[in-house]
Amino acid sequence: MMTKPTVAVLGIDLGKNSCSVAGLDDTGRVVLRRRLSREGVVRLTASMPTCVMAMEACCGAHHLGRVLREQGHEIRLMSPEYIQPYVKAQKNDERDAEAIAEAATRPTMRFVELKSEAQLEMQILHRARTRLVTERTALINQLRALLLERGIIVAKGRSRLEQHLASMLDEGAPAPMALSPRTLLLIEDMRLEWRDLDRRIAALSAEFQVRAREDQLASRLATIPGFGALNATALVAAIGSAETFHRGRDLAAWLGLVPRQVTTGGKPRLLGITKRGNVYLRTLLIHGARAALPSLVDSPTTMGEWLRGLSARAHKNKVIVALAGKLARIAWAVLRSGQGYRKGDMPVIA
Structure with missing residues (x-):
């Protein structure tokens, strides 16, 4: 048988x-x-x-x-x-x-790595916030286009547009001749929608702040320069304790923050970053690096010395991306070591 x-x-x-x-x-x-x-x-x-x-x-x-x-x-x-x-x-x-x-x-x-229900929930919250931010950006662009078609030009910046709409709709000033009563009603409705999006985005951002304090992994990541509640919670939701990655460079490569390689005949050639992996995480890390660069480049540490040398020979945007890759490696070390990042651990330059 x-x-x-x-x-x-x-x-x-x-x-x-x-x-x-x-x-x-x-x-x-x-x-x-x-x-x-x-x-x-x-x-x-x-x-x-x-x-x-x-x-x-x-x-x-x-x-x-x-x-x-x-x-x-x-x-x-x-x-x-x-x-x-x-x-x-x-x-x-x-x-x-x-x-x-x-x-x-x-x-x-x-x-x-198999994700837990908590990680999937956190990813859904981040995706919902990203969708709301995208909707708000589209709404603001439509408002600017509506005004521009009627000869009303507003300076760059979200706050400038808010101030202009407030002066036009709230302060009792006479409405511009180019705007009909129906158009003014439409603009007011769009402004109410904008405020509602602001409220929902702020609520999610506040929730990320709370979760970053309560989660041990996220709270350790938040000690790294350039890491806030958004970066920390998003990275933990994606990779957990980073056990899948054997070294920090593997995490940076997974995020697409390492150079592309074109090697033939034994002659290596490095190009721009690969931009592989999670676009959202890579964007957060680069924005975090952009915010942390001014303070880090002036610090009397090994990283500060490295950034000053890099800034002398490379464009600022390349320095920011390189710093984002460095922060990804530090994040891996923090997750795997079980300890927070301490600036005092870095040697001070005499």
Whole structure:
């Protein structure tokens, strides 16, 4: 009597309603192919011996990964770009599942750390705030365009526009001849919407401040120059305690803050930063570095000396990006060491 083959690695190609699974045995041979719903995947894995469950790190993968981990399985999440080379011939869901399973067996594969519910919640809050900021920017631009079409030019800056609208609508000054009563009502409605967006953005920002104080990892990150509540909570939500990264440079590379390399014939050539990975985190780090640069460049520390030397030979924007990469490495060290950043630890230049 033939024994049922044992699945060593199960690749799961996630979909909204249906998922394709492909199971490999110890030799890498495909011994199982199924198309199931998400609930069917959970029922199937509950009846299987403990094995490796491989998925793309996409929407819904972390929730399903936690469910499968509770069943005793080992979870391996991978970036979709690393799985693409293993897809054979024409692309379909079954071959995608097989490629996921095969990629999970490679010893050089890089895996994504499974996120907790708290991390996913924090990421949702950051994405909601980003959406609100984008909506506010679009609303302000539309207001400026509306006024400009009627010959009213307002100086740059959000506060300048607020002051102009206040003088035009609140202080009882006669309305400009170019603006009809209906247009004034529309501008007032847009200003009310602007105020509501300000209130919602401020509420989320205040919540990040509270969470940064309560979370141990985020509070340690907040001790680093250029790190505020936004940077700290966003980074912790993305990487947790940074156990996935073996060194600080790996984190900087994951954020796209290291130079691109073009090497041929043994001659290395470094170009601009790769801009890979999380755009939001990279933007926060660069803005944080821009805010911290003036104080750091004047400090009598090793970092201050490094920044002064770099500023003498490079453009300010390059210095800011280089500092952002340095801050990413410091953040990795702070997360892995369990201690906060202390400026006094840096040697003082005589």
